[in-house]
Amino acid sequence: MSEELLDLHQLEPARFFEQVHSFEFWFEAVEGYLHGLEYGHRRETPEAELSAAERDRLITVLCNYCVGETAALEGAGGLVQIAPNRATKIFLSTQTVDEGRHLEVLVHRLRELGVADPELEIATRATPALLEFKRRLLALVRERDWLAALFAQNVILEAMEFTVFQAHARSADPRTREVLQGIVKDERRHMGFGENELGRRLAAEPGAAQRLAAIRHELDPLVFGSFRDTLARIGGRREEGADLAEHYRAAVARLGFA
């Protein structure tokens, strides 16, 4: 293929979106950063020596990541049913696979840290606010409210996870870092899909912005509180809490309902 034809920015928008929403694109994208990994990290990556307190804090944080990823997995799977067209359904099926992988690697990481019964541990350590967010998200999916459910899942939840996982990866032990870095690469697609799809829908249905602003007002504290708590547990810097809010607020401002 000639250099000219290989230039991505030459593509017509419809062709670009058709391509990036496809399973073909997904296969080639994830192959680049997941090839050679076992449960999200290289086999040879050493297990760090953690104190009992550090290990306990990490387990609590990972348990809450598992709650978020379970919400995202059930949410993405449910969204496939109410997505407005086939390209969107296909993209959401790739997101569902990503979320299932995230949950699997996080549960596996818990086992590596010595957690004998991850299900029990997750249930014990889950933050009530995050469980409530999950309940609300899945209710929006059940109500077949496409815009609201997509906003809750792919803008609120994904933006928070994207920022928190990036922050955590900077200070995490080597294995946890590799697991989180792989998840962040997936989250970039999910977050971008959510913002772009919502942006297109809001342009066609401007009245929906007010409704989404009300949902935002209701759901923000649940997720913000939970992730701020996580940042504190992982020893996040104060600025990272601000980054968390900033990244999300910038997305909401671009969508026009800040």
Place this chain on the structure above:
Amino acid sequence: MSARDPLRKPDAEDGERPRRRYELDDRGFDEVPPRYRRFYRRWEGPRDTLAPNEALCPVCKVVVRSTRELRPGDRLYCMACMSRLVVVSGAGGRLEAQVVY
């Protein structure tokens, strides 16, 4: 504003300085299929300087690269987060990318 594709425009339009062209090298950005990797690189933070053929994706903070010097109105795609972008002249005349839904 209509998005322009830098690669379908002549190098020099009426009264405009010709655009510089760039050979793009693979900077190890592994989140897109191999044939598109040269169009992206990781952003190194606020102290990272963007070249005249580069713009920062406002959605996911990846540096998007073009084979030509960018001008306002140019269309770019961020494949990492699946965003369509347009280059605009920002504060102080600095070029920035904005998302187009």
